[in-house]
Every structure is written in C-alpha cells, then in structure tokens.
Amino acid sequence: MTTAHTPQAGAVKLTMILSGAVFALMMIFGLAMRAAQAQWIELDPAIFYQLLTAHGAGMVGTAALSGAAILWYFCGRHLTLSAGIFWAFLGLFLLGVVLILSAIFLGGFGGAWTFLFPLPANSGGAWGPAAAAAFMLGYTSIGVGFLLYYLELGRRIRARYGNLTRALGWSLILGKADDDVPPPTIIAATSVTIFNSIGIVLGAAVLVASLVHLLVPGFEVNALLAKNLIYFFGHVFINASIYMAVTAVYEILPEYTGRPWKSNRVFAIAWNVVLIFVMAVYWHHLLQDVVMPPWMLVVGQLVSYFSGIPLIAVTAFSTFLYIRGSKMTWDLASSLLVLSVAGWSIGSIPASIDGMISVNKVMHNTMWVPGHFHTYLLLGEVAMAFGFMAWLVRGKAISEMVGLDRVAFYTYLAGASGFILVFLFSGAASIPRRWAVHYEDWLTHDRIGTAFGALVVMGTLLFVLRFVARLGRSDG
Structure with missing residues (x-):
C-alpha cells in the first residue's frame, strides 16, 4: 500500500477529508455568487459580499x-516529525x-479576505468591531498554527542536514561533493519554510496593528504600508500553498514512470530563485497605487x-521529460497530478500579462484577475490536492482510469477550463470583478460561467466522495 511506510498518514488523511469538504463548500459559495450575477437566483448584496469574503x-x-x-506527508519520508505539532x-x-466563519455569518463581516486597513474598523454600519476583530483573530490563529508547523519543519531539516543552506542544495549549486544530497521534497520544503515564515510574520504584524486600531481608534497605521504588508503576506501565502503541494508531483510520478526524481544543480538553482522571486514579485499587485515608489512597480x-521561468524550466519541463516514453498508466492520481503541472504553467501566462503596467491599468479590476488565479487554483x-487524495487510496494495483473516475476527471x-475561460473573456470585455449586481449586457458571460461552475462542483463532489468511500478499503 502506498501509505504504509510514511508515519502520521492518519492525521494527513483526516486533513484531506476536511480540505476536500471545505473546497466543495467554498465552490458552492462561488457558484451561488455567479448564479446571482447571472440573475438566476437573488442574493442581497450584503450576503454576496459575505460569501465573497468566505x-x-x-x-x-x-x-x-x-x-x-x-x-x-512527504517530508515524513525523509525526516522524523512530531505528530503533536x-x-x-x-x-x-x-x-x-470557526472565528472567521462566525465573523462573517454571525457578525456580518464582508470586507474581503484582504482586510485592507482601515476598512475593518470603518464598515459604515455593515458590521461591528467585534466581527472585524473575530475575523482578524481567526487569521492570527491560522498564522500561529503555520508558524508552529514551519518551526518544526525548519528544526528537523536543520537537524538532518546541518544547516538550511545545505538543505537548499547549495552543495549542488557550488559543485561541492556531498554524499547526502537533499531530495527535491526537502529542497522545496526548505525554500517554502523560509519565505512563508517571513510572509506570515509580516502579515501578523499588520493584523496586530489593525486589531490595536480597532481597540484604540487613535492608533494610526500608514495605509500604504499596511497594504504592502497585506499583499506581501497574501501573495507569499497563496504561492506557498502550490509550492508545498507540488511535492506530490516529485514523490508520486516516479512510481508511474519508474524514473526517480533526483535533485540536481538546475533544480536547486530554480528553488533558490523561487525563494527570492516569490517575495519580490508581490509589487505587481500594487501597480494601480500611483503613490508607490516607481522603482518598486518596475x-x-x-x-x-x-518568475515563471523556474516553474516552466524545472517542474513543467521535467514532468514532460519524465512522462515522455515512460509508458505510464493514466489513472486518476497520475492524470490529476500531470493536469496540475500543466494548469499551473498555463496560469502563469494571464498572470504575467496582468503584471504588465500598461495592461494592468485597464485589466486589473476586471474578471481577468479571478481568471488567472482560478487557473492557478x-x-x-486543487488538482494537486485531489491527485494526492486519489493516490492515498489507490491501493497496490495501478490500473487505467475507468467508470466514475473518468467521469469525475473529465467533468x-x-x-474548470470553461469556468476560467469565461472569466478571462469577461475580463477582456471589461466586465468588472467584485460587483454583486451585473448589467444586462453581461448576463451571457455570467450564465455560461455559472453552468461551467456547476460542472466544477459536480466533479469536486465526486472526488471527495470517492476518497471518503475508499478510505475504509485502504490498508495504510
């Protein structure tokens, strides 16, 4: 069985059940918003923005x-990790x-995930200070949990490899002899541990400052500085989620190709470049803030x-090489994992287009932006996560994708492809994002998008139900 040799598989499986259930619920929220924009259902604008925030x-x-x-899970193959952590x-x-959902659906908080200062404290009566505080305390609780997680990873990596530079593959980069080269998963884990810890600490700083402002309105925070910290945190955090999940590709695909995914100089250089680029690129979220120093925007x-070069040159290109001529079996797990690398790579194209200052001026507040980040997700x-879930309950035998697995995958x-394309075409047509009510001229886009969104929800429910049903039959 694929999970027998990795400790803490039970905790990971429980986490994936929770993740799958919440993915499905959040997608249903998204479907409801698209249906409301399509005028197929009625949603009070206040409820719409609460759903948008959630x-x-x-x-x-x-x-x-x-x-x-x-x-x-995969670091557990190479390190001894604490189950308690x-x-x-x-x-x-x-x-x-719990705090975030209470703030939104009991307290009425609808300030979006960005909690931009000073919006949480100035709602115009839409929500009270308690709701804003609960929302930001929820973020803080999650941040503290992730810091514990990364401290444990960093501690165990350092104990195993002596220092973080060695774990980042610097011996490979410098051409030094090393009998214990870190595998791809450890190089990725070290890079993510460093940059996401920095991002979470800076995010926590602006959260604490905003909480103090709620309690002491006279305590002022520079709004531009707060926005920079929030978008640094947000950009790094969402990228870290993909960079953590891609280890499933490194660890699982070799089972299908029969070729080990080894660390080499190019791989190590790419992940060290990612470590820098993922923190420097967030300024492209602020291209419309004309008060920003011009050099930062450039x-x-x-x-x-x-920023797309390390991804395309290493993970995407390497995946293509691993697959080519390997005669691999295309089951649900392998299909989803390969799809995830392709989708991630394709998603870098509309993201780079929006990152151009001349384009950003007219496109950033349109549906183009949710188009590019829904491609990434x-x-x-999300495809990586579902591929990992399918692999966890695959069993010993690998067989071609048939029946409900095939239906779920293609649905x-x-x-997802249609849903994303509608977003991108809507952005090209200058349809704005984050509007609860749409004009008549936009309804065709909205209704086609809603239909594709329903297919995404159906496929997701099949993935999650399949995972839960097969858990009881797995040995690991």
Whole structure:
C-alpha cells in the first residue's frame, strides 16, 4: 500500500477529508455568487459580499491546509516529525476557521479576505468591531498554527542536514561533493519554510496593528504600508500553498514512470530563485497605487516576467521529460497530478500579462484577475490536492482510469477550463470583478460561467466522495 511506510498518514488523511469538504463548500459559495450575477437566483448584496469574503479566505486557507498536509506527508519520508505539532497546527487552523466563519455569518463581516486597513474598523454600519476583530483573530490563529508547523519543519531539516543552506542544495549549486544530497521534497520544503515564515510574520504584524486600531481608534497605521504588508503576506501565502503541494508531483510520478526524481544543480538553482522571486514579485499587485515608489512597480513588472521561468524550466519541463516514453498508466492520481503541472504553467501566462503596467491599468479590476488565479487554483493546487487524495487510496494495483473516475476527471476538467475561460473573456470585455449586481449586457458571460461552475462542483463532489468511500478499503 502506498501509505504504509510514511508515519502520521492518519492525521494527513483526516486533513484531506476536511480540505476536500471545505473546497466543495467554498465552490458552492462561488457558484451561488455567479448564479446571482447571472440573475438566476437573488442574493442581497450584503450576503454576496459575505460569501465573497468566505470564498476568498476559505479557498486560500484550504489550499494552504491541503498543501501543508501534502508537504508534511512527504517530508515524513525523509525526516522524523512530531505528530503533536501537526495536531496543534490543525487545531489552531480549525479555531481560526470557526472565528472567521462566525465573523462573517454571525457578525456580518464582508470586507474581503484582504482586510485592507482601515476598512475593518470603518464598515459604515455593515458590521461591528467585534466581527472585524473575530475575523482578524481567526487569521492570527491560522498564522500561529503555520508558524508552529514551519518551526518544526525548519528544526528537523536543520537537524538532518546541518544547516538550511545545505538543505537548499547549495552543495549542488557550488559543485561541492556531498554524499547526502537533499531530495527535491526537502529542497522545496526548505525554500517554502523560509519565505512563508517571513510572509506570515509580516502579515501578523499588520493584523496586530489593525486589531490595536480597532481597540484604540487613535492608533494610526500608514495605509500604504499596511497594504504592502497585506499583499506581501497574501501573495507569499497563496504561492506557498502550490509550492508545498507540488511535492506530490516529485514523490508520486516516479512510481508511474519508474524514473526517480533526483535533485540536481538546475533544480536547486530554480528553488533558490523561487525563494527570492516569490517575495519580490508581490509589487505587481500594487501597480494601480500611483503613490508607490516607481522603482518598486518596475521591479514588480520585471520579476513577474521572470518568475515563471523556474516553474516552466524545472517542474513543467521535467514532468514532460519524465512522462515522455515512460509508458505510464493514466489513472486518476497520475492524470490529476500531470493536469496540475500543466494548469499551473498555463496560469502563469494571464498572470504575467496582468503584471504588465500598461495592461494592468485597464485589466486589473476586471474578471481577468479571478481568471488567472482560478487557473492557478482549480487547475493547479486543487488538482494537486485531489491527485494526492486519489493516490492515498489507490491501493497496490495501478490500473487505467475507468467508470466514475473518468467521469469525475473529465467533468472537473471541462468545468474548470470553461469556468476560467469565461472569466478571462469577461475580463477582456471589461466586465468588472467584485460587483454583486451585473448589467444586462453581461448576463451571457455570467450564465455560461455559472453552468461551467456547476460542472466544477459536480466533479469536486465526486472526488471527495470517492476518497471518503475508499478510505475504509485502504490498508495504510
């Protein structure tokens, strides 16, 4: 059985059940919003923005949770990790979820996942200070849980490899002899541990400052600085979820190709470049903030161009080489994992286009933006998570994808592809994002998007139900 040699598989499986259930719920929220924009159902605008807040925070948080479970599982093959730390991480995460959902659906908070200062404290009566505080305390609880998680990973990596530079593969980069080269999963884990810890600490700083402002309105925070910290945190955090989940590709695909995925100099260089680029590129989220120093915006645009190179040159190209001529069996797990690499790579194209200052001026507040990040999520990280789930309960035998597995895969693929394309075409047509009510001229886009969204939900439900049903029949 695929899971027998890895410790803490039970905790990881529970986490993936929770992740799958929340993915499905958040997608249903998204479907409801698209149906409301299509005028197929009625939603009060206040409810729409509460759903928008829950959907954004929930999808990002669950992508990170599933990515963390995947990384923990595969790091457990190479490191001795504390089960208590993982349970503490999961407990703090779930506490954060309860606080966030209470803030939204009991307190009426609808300020979006970005909690931009000073919006939480200035709602115009839409929600009270308690709801805003609960929302930000929920984020803080999740952040503390992730810091515990990364401290444990960093501690165990350092104990195993002596220092973080060696774990990042610097011996490979410098051409030094090393009898204990870290595997791809450890190089990826070290890079993510460093940059996401920095991002979470800076996010916590602005959360604490915003909480103090709620309690002491006279305490002022520079709004531009707060926005920079929030978007640094947000950009790094969502990218970390994909960079954690991609370890499933490194660890699982070799079972299908019969070729080990080994670390080499190019791989190590790419992950060290990712460590820098993922923190420098966030400025492309602020291209419309004309008060930003121009050099930062220029750097944001340039790094946007180059940030896709490590991904395409290493993971995507390597995946193609591993598959080519391997005669691999295309079951649900392998199909989803290969799809995830393709979707992640394709998603870098509309992201880079939006990262151009001249394009960003007219496209950033349109449906183009949810188009590009839904590509990263639906065809990238979420597909990785579902591929990992399918592999966990695959059993010893590998057989071609048939029956409900085939139906689920192609339903999800068709739904996600169509849903994303409608977003991109809507952005090209200058349809704005984040509007609860749409004009008559936009309804065709909305209704086609809603139909594709329903297919995504159907495929997701089949994946999750399949996973739960097969858990009882697995040996690991």
